[in-house]
Amino acid sequence: MSIIDGLNKNFENRVRLGLMSVLMVNDWVDFTDMKELLNVTDGNLASHSSALEKVEYIEVKKEFVGKKPRTSYRVTQKGRETFQQHLKALEKLLAS
Amino acid sequence: MNQNPYDQLKEIRSLMERSTRFVSLSGWTGVMAGVYSLIGASAAYYVIFKMNFPADDLPQRAEKYDPGRAVNYNYSHGLDDLLSDKNLLLAGIAILVILFSAGTALYQSSVKARMQGVRLWNSTTRRLFVQLIIPLAAGGIFCIALLFYGNAGLIAPAMLVFYGLALLNGSKYTLKEFHSLALCEIALGLISLFFIGYGLYFWAIGFGILHIIYGILMQKRYK
Numbered sequence: 001m002s003i004i005d006g007l008n009k010n011f012e013n014r015v016r017l018g019l020m021s022v023l024m025v026n027d028w029v030d031f032t033d034m035k036e037l038l039n040v041t042d043g044n045l046a047s048h049s050s051a052l053e054k055v056e057y058i059e060v061k062k063e064f065v066g067k068k069p070r071t072s073y074r075v076t077q078k079g080r081e082t083f084q085q086h087l088k089a090l091e092k093l094l095a096s
Numbered sequence: 097m098n099q100n101p102y103d104q105l106k107e108i109r110s111l112m113e114r115s116t117r118f119v120s121l122s123g124w125t126g127v128m129a130g131v132y133s134l135i136g137a138s139a140a141y142y143v144i145f146k147m148n149f150p151a152d153d154l155p156q157r158a159e160k161y162d163p164g165r166a167v168n169y170n171y172s173h174g175l176d177d178l179l180s181d182k183n184l185l186l187a188g189i190a191i192l193v194i195l196f197s198a199g200t201a202l203y204q205s206s207v208k209a210r211m212q213g214v215r216l217w218n219s220t221t222r223r224l225f226v227q228l229i230i231p232l233a234a235g236g237i238f239c240i241a242l243l244f245y246g247n248a249g250l251i252a253p254a255m256l257v258f259y260g261l262a263l264l265n266g267s268k269y270t271l272k273e274f275h276s277l278a279l280c281e282i283a284l285g286l287i288s289l290f291f292i293g294y295g296l297y298f299w300a301i302g303f304g305i306l307h308i309i310y311g312i313l314m315q316k317r318y319k
Contacts, residue, residue, distance in 0.1 A: 014107075017107070017108065018107070018111050021109075021115075022111055022112070022115040024112065025112045025115060025116050026115055026219075029115070029219065030219070032218075033115075036214050037111060037115050038111075087105075090105055091101075094101045094102055094105065
């Protein structure tokens with residue numbers, strides 16, 4: 001068995017890893033809060049979040065607050081399980 | 097990604113912390129709030145024990161302000177008593193202490209939040225605010241009712257207990273020290289229930305001394 005078994009390619013990026021970390025411990029998190037937490041640009045966050053949405057690790061909600069559009073994210077069950085596996089793999093890697 | 101797993105895990109943990117807890121708090125806020133409270137308590141001491149209120153001297157009213165009387169069943173006390181000069185003065189002092197403390201907290205936190213590059217008003221602070229304000233508002237109304245029935249002696253214990261419960265409720269959304277501070281405030285409030293008449297001293301310890309101690313502690317720890 002290879003040592004990197006369980007490490008997920010989708011999380012091999014600082015922004016995606018950060019996005020998932022934040023969503024694991026929060027319910028809906030909106031775009032602005034997320035951008036600030038991860039310290040990334042709009043475009044950067046948008047491209048990584050849509051990549052995670054495509055593999056159904058996160059759910060994206062778009063709504064209007066007054067006249068302003070607001071985008072929020074939430075982790076899906078699939079995303080939660082995958083991320084936990086990824087964390088376990090990281091820990092295993094560290095222990096070896 | 098070229099990061100080793102140790103750094104990755106560290107960053108994951110830090111993000112989980114930062115996204116759920118409000119940490120842009122300065123220890124100085126605690127110290128200043130404690131100082132305002134001590135000044136307020138001294139002013140209240142002067143109002144309660146040194147100032148003369150003609151209304152207190154009327155025989156039928158004299159006993160009402162006896163702080164040693166925890167429970168006063170004379171329900172004829174009402175709005176007039178609630179809005180007596182003394183109560184209004186004390187309420188004014190309390191409001192000043194709260195305003196100064198809240199103002200300092202707001203200012204210090206906004207400075208620190210800017211340094212950390214986060215907005216002051218985000219979902220974490222919103223959550224913290226809601227958790228704090230519900231027990232605090234309940235406590236405020238509770239204390240007004242106590243005054244309404246002339247039970248001034250129970251006000252300090254009630255303020256300490258409700259404040260402690262509010263902190264306990266909010267502690268999961270902010271620095272972990274708040275948890276033990278909350279427990280201290282609750283314990284102090286409960287103890288003071290059995291020393292009616294010394295409420296002001298307990299109040300000064302709970303809102304003054306404890307805030308200063310925790311403020312210094314947090315200033316040292318989180319710089």
